[in-house]
Amino acid sequence: MKIAVLGTGVVGNAIGTKLIQLNHQVMMGSRTANNEKASAWVKQNGGNASQGTFADATKFGEIIFNCTNGAGTPAALNQAGAENLKGKILIDISNALDFSKGMPPTLFVCNTDSLGEQIQRAFPEAKVVKTLNTINCNIMVNPSLVPGDHDVFVSGNDADAKAKVTDILKNWFGWKTVIDLGDITSARTVEMWVILWVRLMGVVGHPNFNLHITKA
Amino acid sequence: MKIAVLGTGVVGNAIGTKLIQLNHQVMMGSRTANNEKASAWVKQNGGNASQGTFADATKFGEIIFNCTNGAGTPAALNQAGAENLKGKILIDISNALDFSKGMPPTLFVCNTDSLGEQIQRAFPEAKVVKTLNTINCNIMVNPSLVPGDHDVFVSGNDADAKAKVTDILKNWFGWKTVIDLGDITSARTVEMWVILWVRLMGVVGHPNFNLHITKA
Numbered sequence: 001m002k003i004a005v006l007g008t009g010v011v012g013n014a015i016g017t018k019l020i021q022l023n024h025q026v027m028m029g030s031r032t033a034n035n036e037k038a039s040a041w042v043k044q045n046g047g048n049a050s051q052g053t054f055a056d057a058t059k060f061g062e063i064i065f066n067c068t069n070g071a072g073t074p075a076a077l078n079q080a081g082a083e084n085l086k087g088k089i090l091i092d093i094s095n096a097l098d099f100s101k102g103m104p105p106t107l108f109v110c111n112t113d114s115l116g117e118q119i120q121r122a123f124p125e126a127k128v129v130k131t132l133n134t135i136n137c138n139i140m141v142n143p144s145l146v147p148g149d150h151d152v153f154v155s156g157n158d159a160d161a162k163a164k165v166t167d168i169l170k171n172w173f174g175w176k177t178v179i180d181l182g183d184i185t186s187a188r189t190v191e192m193w194v195i196l197w198v199r200l201m202g203v204v205g206h207p208n209f210n211l212h213i214t215k216a
Numbered sequence: 217m218k219i220a221v222l223g224t225g226v227v228g229n230a231i232g233t234k235l236i237q238l239n240h241q242v243m244m245g246s247r248t249a250n251n252e253k254a255s256a257w258v259k260q261n262g263g264n265a266s267q268g269t270f271a272d273a274t275k276f277g278e279i280i281f282n283c284t285n286g287a288g289t290p291a292a293l294n295q296a297g298a299e300n301l302k303g304k305i306l307i308d309i310s311n312a313l314d315f316s317k318g319m320p321p322t323l324f325v326c327n328t329d330s331l332g333e334q335i336q337r338a339f340p341e342a343k344v345v346k347t348l349n350t351i352n353c354n355i356m357v358n359p360s361l362v363p364g365d366h367d368v369f370v371s372g373n374d375a376d377a378k379a380k381v382t383d384i385l386k387n388w389f390g391w392k393t394v395i396d397l398g399d400i401t402s403a404r405t406v407e408m409w410v411i412l413w414v415r416l417m418g419v420v421g422h423p424n425f426n427l428h429i430t431k432a
Contacts, residue, residue, distance in 0.1 A: 104401070106327050111411070148430045181415050185320070189412040195327070196405035199397050200429060209431035213416060214364045216424035 004029055004061025006054055006076055008037035011093055011137045012067035018141035020045045022172055029057025031079065058084035063091065063168075064126075070094040070115050071108065077119060085126040089161045091168075092116050092187070093132045093140070095194050104198055107191065116155060116187025127161035129154055130187035131169065131178075133194065136207035141173050143210075150210035151177040155186040179213065220245055220277025222270055222292055224253035227309055227353045228283035234357035236261045238388055245273025247295065274300035279307065279384075280342075286310040286331050287324065293335060301342040305377045307384075308332050308403070309348045309356070311410050320414055323407065332371060332403025343377035345370055346403035347385065347394075349410065352423035357389050359426075366426035367393040371402040395429065 005016040006029045019026045027050045028038045038051035050060075058064055058080035068076040073094045077085070096107040096115050109115060116130035131154045132140045139145050143152070152175050156162045162180060169175040181189060193211075201207050221232040222245045235242045243266045244254045254267035266276075274280055274296035284292040289310045293301070312323040312331050325331060332346035347370045348356045355361050359368070368391050372378045378396060385391040397405060409427075417423050 110408075111322050111326050146430055146432050150430045179416075179419060181412075181419060186415050189415045192326075192408040193412050196397075196409050199402050199405045200395070203395060203397060204429070204431050206432070209429055212428045212430050213420070213425055214362055214366050214428050215420050215426075216362050216422070 001025070002027075002060055002062050004057035004064045005067055006030075006057060006064065006080060007067035007069070008035055008041065009067065009069065011140070012065075013041055014137035014141050015065050015067055015093070016041060016049070017045060018173065020048055024048065026050070027052050027057040027060040029054040029076075029080065031076075054079040055081050055084060058088075061088070063089045066090060066092045066094055066119070068094060070096045071098070073115060073119065074122065077123065082123055082125065085123050088126060089164060090119065090123065090126040090128045091132070091165055092119055092128055092130045095133050096191055097194065097198075104195070107195065110188060110192050112188075114185075114188035114191045116184050116191070120157065120184045127156065127158040128184055129156035129158075129161050129165040130184065130190060131155070131165055134190050134197065135210050139208060139210060143173065143175050145208050146210050148212065149177065150212040151179055153179050153181050153190050155181045155184055155190065157183050217241070218243075218276055218278050220273035220280045221283055222246075222273060222280065222296060223283035223285070224251055224257065225283065225285065227356070228281075229257055230353035230357050231281050231283055231309070232257060232265070233261060234389065236264055240264065242266070243268050243273040243276040245270040245292075245296070247292075270295040271297050271300060274304075277304070279305045282306060282308045282310055282335070284310060286312045287314070289331060289335065290338065293339065298339055298341065301339050304342060305380060306335065306339065306342040306344045307348070307381055308335055308344055308346045311349050312407055313410065313414075321411070323411065326404060326408050328404075330401075330404035330407045332400050332407070336373065336400045343372065343374040344400055345372035345374075345377050345381040346400065346406060347371070347381055350406050350413065351426050355424060355426060359389065359391050361424050362426050364428065365393065366428040367395050369395045369397050369406050371397045371400055371406065373399050
């Protein structure tokens with residue numbers, strides 16, 4: 001499958017590399033067509049890896065992974081273009097973390113709104129599915145790094161898109177439990193969780209942990 | 217031990233009843249000395265149970281459990297009185313849930329502040345420990361209702377107070393894992409978790425669930 005990965009940071013690298021390992025054709029998108037981090041990633045990942053602008057990659061991809069930093073997401077998706085996103089599944093992994101006032105971070109949108117909702121409103125013809133923002137990027141594509149049962153979530157308005165993303169999470173990335181939280185307004189719940197995640201990282205001492213919902 | 221339970225709702229009832237079962241003397245506090253719900257609770261719980269105003273109960277208690285609704289907490293604690301809270305452990309279980317605009321609820325304070333922090337600022341001589349707000353009240357005092365490993369958190373500025381509350385959680389209420397998140401600013405992380413908790417309750421279909429942090 002042709003897949004776009006928007007963003008050249010650690011999340012984009014982890015997702016893109018996993019997709020290449022799964023034999024997909026992956027274009028990494030960034031602000032410029034010749035981004036150096038994207039070039040380095042392409043060099044490491046062989047013939048199925050390519051790079052381009054956010055618009056190039058989004059046009060190329062049948063599915064789009066938004067791996068941009070939350071603060072840069074609106075600009076990145078505006079460059080990606082509504083026409084290129086139209087009708088496609090947009091998997092949103094971004095977080096609204098604001099480190100500008102030091103640690104601990106706060107969120108620049110939360111409670112009554114979320115990045116996931118903002119993206120869905122800005123691109124009503126894209127099928128936005130929020131997921132994977134609740135764990136470290138290494139665990140996103142290799143959940144077995146954390147032992148035992150643990151969970152990932154999906155939020156979105158389009159049931160078919162959520163079903164497809166759930167299939168990707170389970171059968172491509174290896175997740176056993178995918179919890180459907182409801183429509184895209186539930187993106188705010190998993191974006192708010194990240195504030196607890198950051199504190200827990202300090203307590204645990206590393207990012208290789210996750211939550212498991214256990215029930216009676 | 218003499219203990220104050222502030223609040224006559226389901227949380228105050230669950231905590232108060234458990235403490236009575238553990239042979240403590242418990243005064244349930246409310247706005248008026250003759251609150252009907254408190255009277256009913258006293259009647260059910262025998263000679264070690266009593267009732268009074270927020271001030272009466274707080275004066276009586278060596279440890280104070282704040283089980284009031286978050287929106288009513290500031291007024292309740294003002295009635296309790298700074299002099300009566302001085303030097304005492306104040307276990308804060310309140311949540312900032314705002315249901316005034318319907319479901320799903322939002323928080324009336326979050327992200328850059330929390331109820332726990334507001335209480336600590338308002339009563340600097342109380343030793344505020346935020347805990348137990350992350351689960352349903354039945355699980356608070358009977359964690360074995362949920363099978364398997366699952367966790368509760370403490371947040372607060374006073375290490376000795378957190379150690380005492382951790383002892384209460386483990387040896388009185390039966391918690392196996394108590395995670396210390398840090399100072400009282402970490403109260404915002406567990407208060408924000410509740411927004412995810414509410415959605416999960418809809419997915420799970422009942423409130424008898426909790427989270428477990430699993431790590432590499």
